[in-house]
Amino acid sequence: MNNGRKNIWKAVKKAAEFQADMKNTGWPPDCAIILYQPKRPKKKEN
Secondary structure: OHHHHHHHHHHHHHHHHHHHHHHHHOOOHHHHHHHHOOOOOOOOOO
């Protein structure tokens, strides 16, 4: 259980640092949010 919690905190910390880097480099927040969403299958264009 403890190892699992540690891994979750590591992931959260990494995500927070990643988001901070995005803001520092001048990325719009909307783009940063999109990166965290799971990939969806692309719709075929007719």
